[in-house]
Amino acid sequence: PDIDVIALEATNEPLNLNGSTRAAGAVSVAAGEADRAWSAAWARFSDAHAVDLTPPAPDSVGLASTDPQTRLAAVRAELDAVRTKLDRALLVEGVWRATWPHDRLVFGSSRLVRVADDVLPGKRVPVHANRGLAGIDGTIGAAIGAALSSTDTGVTRVLLGDLALLHDAGSLLMPDGEPRPRIQVIVGNDGGGTIFDGLEVAGVASESAMTRVQLTPHTVDLSVLAAAYRWEYARATTRSELDTALLAPVAGPQLIEVPLER
Ligand SMILES: Cc1ncc(C[n+]2csc(CCOP(=O)(O)OP(=O)(O)O)c2C)c(N)n1
Structure with missing residues (x-):
């Protein structure tokens, strides 16, 4: 009786869960002064601790130099920047850089959201994450909901x-007749749940028990999974491949796989 239940009138079906459900067309949470102060302090902290991961600008002077040594060094630097292997920090930076206020970003629970929290500066883009008991449950389904309910024209990205x-692979199914949202699911594939390597259990469990129970390794071919559900698929191992995949035209659902070291 002490829970205030509000039903959003998305359909014409009346929904009365507790006998005193209130109906509403929309709900918004008004930020109070304390909330604003808290989030401003958080944004300041985040900006002060952000890591500069922006790719170096090409050395146009060096590239145009008539001295072969200088030009070669500039070309090498350019190639090194383009070929840099993606790690978690470069992955979150690439997705953050590609995402604009008319887009949406959804983070899954686990290491990547923590790396993003550690290294990224603030940016005015809508970001969603499931917290609490949801854990890794339903991340793709939640993102598809965010994509379909948005009135903005942008892309919904899930990292x-x-x-x-794999836990929510069923959400890749888009039944015939349903809209196919502009969505990019970007998966950092390190072959299992590596977040557990940082827990106390890693210090006491045997290696084989850690692997079997915590890492739960797999060798699922994600390109085949994408094909099975008729999603477009791309694989990116370097920064330039990631940029190409993220900025490719998004007509329907896309899966982008980024292999990562454990
Ligand atoms: C529904 C649910 N079951 C189990 C867990 C426990 N859990 C937390 S993270 C995780 C593994 C995540 O692995 P992955 O998505 O590959 O991310 P990584 O740890 O490699 O960053 C699991 C099973 C959870 N959060 N939610």
């Missing part, structure tokens, strides 16, 4: 780990 993807 999650491989187990979170």
Whole structure:
């Protein structure tokens, strides 16, 4: 009786869960002064601790130099920047850079959201994450909901780990006749749940028990999974491949796999 239940009138079906459900067309949470102060302090902290991961600008002077040595060094630097292997920090930076206020970003629970929290500066883009008991449950389904309910024209990007993807693989199914949202599911594939390597249990469990119970390794071919559900698929191992995949035209659902070291 002490729970205030509000039903959003998305359909014409009246929903009265507790005998005193209130109906509403929309709900918004008004930020109080304390909330604003808290989030401003958080944004300041985040900006002060952000890591500069922006790719170096091409050395146009060096590239145009008539001295072969100088030009070669500039070309090498350019190639090194383009070929840099993606790690978690470069992955979250690439997705953050590609995402604009008319887009949406959904983080799965696990390592990537923590790396993003550690390294990224603030940016005015809508970001969603399931917290609490949801854990890794339903991340893709939640993101598809965010994509379909948005009135903005942009792309919905989901950044999650491989187990979170496999756990919710059923959400890749888009029944005939349903809209196919503009969505990119970007999966950092490190072959299992590597977040547990940082827990106390890693210090006491045997390696084989850690692997079997915590890592829960898999060798699922994600390109085949994408094909099975008729999603477009791309694989990115370097920064330039990631940028190409993220900025490709998004007509329907896409899966982008980024292999990561454990
Ligand atoms: C429904 C649910 N079951 C189990 C867990 C426990 N859990 C937390 S993280 C995780 C593994 C995540 O693995 P992955 O998505 O590959 O991310 P990574 O740890 O590699 O970053 C699991 C099973 C959870 N959060 N939610």
